Amino acid sequence: xxxxxxxxxxxxxxxxxPTPVFxxxxxxxxATGFAGFSPEAAASKAPAEDGGADQQxxxxxxxxxxxxxxxxxxxxxxxxxEMETQLLEMKCKLYRYDPDASEWKExxxxxxxxxxxxxxxxxxxxxxxxKTLKIRANHIVMxxxxxxxxxxxxxxxxxxxxxxxxxxxKSEMFAIRFGSxxxxxxxxxxxxKAMEVNAKLIAEDAAAAPTDEAAEEKEKLAAEVExxxxxxxxxxx
Numbered sequence: 001x002x003x004x005x006x007x008x009x010x011x012x013x014x015x016x017x018p019t020p021v022f023x024x025x026x027x028x029x030x031a032t033g034f035a036g037f038s039p040e041a042a043a044s045k046a047p048a049e050d051g052g053a054d055q056q057x058x059x060x061x062x063x064x065x066x067x068x069x070x071x072x073x074x075x076x077x078x079x080x081x082e083m084e085t086q087l088l089e090m091k092c093k094l095y096r097y098d099p100d101a102s103e104w105k106e107x108x109x110x111x112x113x114x115x116x117x118x119x120x121x122x123x124x125x126x127x128x129x130x131k132t133l134k135i136r137a138n139h140i141v142m143x144x145x146x147x148x149x150x151x152x153x154x155x156x157x158x159x160x161x162x163x164x165x166x167x168x169x170k171s172e173m174f175a176i177r178f179g180s181x182x183x184x185x186x187x188x189x190x191x192x193k194a195m196e197v198n199a200k201l202i203a204e205d206a207a208a209a210p211t212d213e214a215a216e217e218k219e220k221l222a223a224e225v226e227x228x229x230x231x232x233x234x235x236x237x
Contacts, residue, residue, distance in 0.1 A: 084115035087123065088190045090183055094127055094136050097173040104175060108136040112176065112187070114194055122201055123194040127176075137174060138165045143199035147188050150175050155184045 094107040108129035116123050127137035139161045150156040156177040163172040178184040 081115060081126070083118050084124075085118060086113055087116055087194070088112075088114040088187070090178060090187055092127070092187075093177045095175040095177070097175070107174075108134070110136065112137070114141070114190055116197075120201065122198055125191075125194075135165045137163060137172075139163045141191060141194040141198055143195050143202065145191075145195060147191060150177075153177070154181050155179070157184065157188060 089111050090113075091110070092112045093109045094112070095104045096107050097103075098105050108127075110128050110130040112125065112127040114123055115126055122140060124140050125137060126135070128134065129136050142161060145159050145161060147157040147159050150158045156175055158173065158175045160171065160173045162169055163174075164170075176187070178187060
C-alpha cells in the first residue's frame with residue numbers, strides 16, 4: 001500500500017499593493033509631493049501660539065519723515081471748455097471717410113457734445129474718445145451743413161465739414177452713429193438749431209465788419225484830409 005501523499009498546504013495569499021497609476025508610489029507619497037498640501041500638513045504649519053521662541057515681536061512704529069527731493073508746483077490745466085456751456089452730450093461712434101483707401105475708418109467711441117461759447121455765443125461740436133479723451137472731432141457747426149442718412153440707416157448721419165481735431169483745418173466727411181433712432185433724431189434736431197444760431201451770429205459779424213471796398217474808401221478819405229491839412233499849413237507859413 002502506497003504511502004499517502006501529504007495534504008497540499010494552503011498557499012498564503014500575498015497581499016499586493018496596487019500599482020500606482022503614475023508609476024512608483026514614491027513619486028507622490030513623500031511629504032514633498034501632493035501630500036504637502038493635505039489639511040494635516042497645512043495644520044502643522046499653522047503659526048505658533050504667542051510665547052516661546054516663536055513669539056512675533058511687534059514692529060516699532062517708524063517716526064522718520066521724508067521730504068521729496070524735488071517739490072513740484074500744482075499746475076492747473078485748462079481745455080478751453082471752461083468758457084463754454086454744454087447744450088448736448090451723447091455717446092456715439094465716429095467714422096471718417098478715407099478718400100485714398102475709399103473706405104470708412106473708425107475714428108473712435110466717446111461722447112459728442114455741442115458747446116456754446118459764453119462770450120460770442122457761437123456753437124461748436126466736440127467729440128473726445130472715451131478713456132484717452134483724445135479729440136476726434138472739433139469744428140464749428142457751420143450753417144448749411146447737411147445731415148444725410150448713411151446707407152438707409154436711421155441711426156447714422158453723414159456730413160462734411162472743416163474740422164480742427166488735428167490742430168489744422170482739414171475738410172472731413174464724418175459718419176456719426178448713435179445707439180438708437182431716438183438719440184439720432186435728437187442729435188439732428190439740436191445740430192440744426194445750432195446751425196441757425198451760428199448763421200445769425202456770422203451774419204451779424206459780417207455786417208459789423210467793414211468790407212474791403214469800404215475800408216479802401218475810408219483810407220482814401222483820410223489821405224485827402226491829410227493832404228489838405230499840409231496845404232493849409234504851407235499857406236499859413
